[in-house]
Amino acid sequence: MNSKERIAKRVAKEFKPGNIVNLGIGLPTLVANYVPKDMNIFFHGENGVLGIASEVSEEKANPDLINAGGKFIDIIPGAMFFDTSFSFGLIRGGHLDYTVLGALQVDEEGHLANWMIPGKLIPGMGGAMDLVTGAKKVIVAMTHTTKGKPKIVKKCNLPLTSTRRVDLIVTEYAVIEPTDKGLILKEIAPDITVEELKKITDAKLIIPDDLKIMEV
Amino acid sequence: MKIVKAEEAISFVNDGDSLMIGGFLGVGTPETLIDELIKQNKKNLTIICNDTSFENKGIGKLIYNKLARKVITSHIGTNKETQRQYIEKELEVELVPQGTLIERIRAGGVGLGGVLTPTGVGTIVEKGKQVIEIDGKKYLLEKAIRAKVALIKAKRADHVGNLQFALTAINFNPMMGLAADLVIAEVEELVPTGVISPEHVQFPGALVDYVVIGGRSK
Numbered sequence: 001m002n003s004k005e006r007i008a009k010r011v012a013k014e015f016k017p018g019n020i021v022n023l024g025i026g027l028p029t030l031v032a033n034y035v036p037k038d039m040n041i042f043f044h045g046e047n048g049v050l051g052i053a054s055e056v057s058e059e060k061a062n063p064d065l066i067n068a069g070g071k072f073i074d075i076i077p078g079a080m081f082f083d084t085s086f087s088f089g090l091i092r093g094g095h096l097d098y099t100v101l102g103a104l105q106v107d108e109e110g111h112l113a114n115w116m117i118p119g120k121l122i123p124g125m126g127g128a129m130d131l132v133t134g135a136k137k138v139i140v141a142m143t144h145t146t147k148g149k150p151k152i153v154k155k156c157n158l159p160l161t162s163t164r165r166v167d168l169i170v171t172e173y174a175v176i177e178p179t180d181k182g183l184i185l186k187e188i189a190p191d192i193t194v195e196e197l198k199k200i201t202d203a204k205l206i207i208p209d210d211l212k213i214m215e216v
Numbered sequence: 217m218k219i220v221k222a223e224e225a226i227s228f229v230n231d232g233d234s235l236m237i238g239g240f241l242g243v244g245t246p247e248t249l250i251d252e253l254i255k256q257n258k259k260n261l262t263i264i265c266n267d268t269s270f271e272n273k274g275i276g277k278l279i280y281n282k283l284a285r286k287v288i289t290s291h292i293g294t295n296k297e298t299q300r301q302y303i304e305k306e307l308e309v310e311l312v313p314q315g316t317l318i319e320r321i322r323a324g325g326v327g328l329g330g331v332l333t334p335t336g337v338g339t340i341v342e343k344g345k346q347v348i349e350i351d352g353k354k355y356l357l358e359k360a361i362r363a364k365v366a367l368i369k370a371k372r373a374d375h376v377g378n379l380q381f382a383l384t385a386i387n388f389n390p391m392m393g394l395a396a397d398l399v400i401a402e403v404e405e406l407v408p409t410g411v412i413s414p415e416h417v418q419f420p421g422a423l424v425d426y427v428v429i430g431g432r433s434k
Contacts, residue, residue, distance in 0.1 A: 070294065083389070084314070088318055127314040
């Protein structure tokens, strides 16, 4: 299992039966692979669908049926389509149990930056700002570092996605809960020590007595 | 409602007009109308849309052909040409969170001056905007937007102009149809009135000015 699969598998454990979940583009879409079908999770796509089943090949595609990443999909029995206003009403209105997003940086206050690198990469925020502002729980799913550089930093120097504190950070090495006291290390992967983890984390980590080993 | 060819419908668009164009990464976008805008070389357009699609698809083609002066949109990440024109200052880009963009359009369509949203509070989106506190929570005042013309896409229309959308191809289309002075709808098929039962009509024909029959979505 590679890093991304490990992260996706761990995130999937957070959901409860019947939850409404929005998975962001990239790594977060892998999370769906680890959710048992009998959990009856409703996957939401901000482009206007509740009840995504999975991505499908181009041969099986209906050209009018995509997810928010533009990939062709099929849907579960009992799915629903709606316009963008209703879709973001679900998001902003607090009707989504979870949103899972990737990140460029997360900081000690639990703030997330994931939509632009000034002067370099300006994709735009799409639905990310609404998702982070409105979902009941925000999970950041990302690799611990990028090109060896820590992504969990003291303070984000990239433009923030929201000033709302995210609820959980899941990387291939750790599960971290941002709180008003700081970042609490809840779980650590079996193939890294606390000291090694601190070396690849810029932000201060609070190590609790009941630190668990992450199931990988 | 009048059924016309794309050529006639697009002749009502003038250089410099503001256009709302439906679609999400090209799905639910009126491709025939876009091709006609390019053919008639309409210039200096302000385009209000969810995203600028891909260089060779939907709204992306308008950017590629340099017909836009400004875009108001939530995402340009799938179109390198939009990013290039933006960085080189050939194109003005106003980035708006997607949920805010649709509500600004809805507000423009339903007679509201704007909306109060928590999205963007404390971020660079807040810049230049009024922050209003209600019951201890901060909101941004986001103003309504309207356009001269809405180019929308539906699966089918009847002879009244009533529209029905397909699957995830609804997206911005119905709200855009409310927020523009002139509404041009591209559809894949025309059906006899009554075939779309009243409870399945998703946008009223009474608000559609022109219907253009285009191709199937690809």
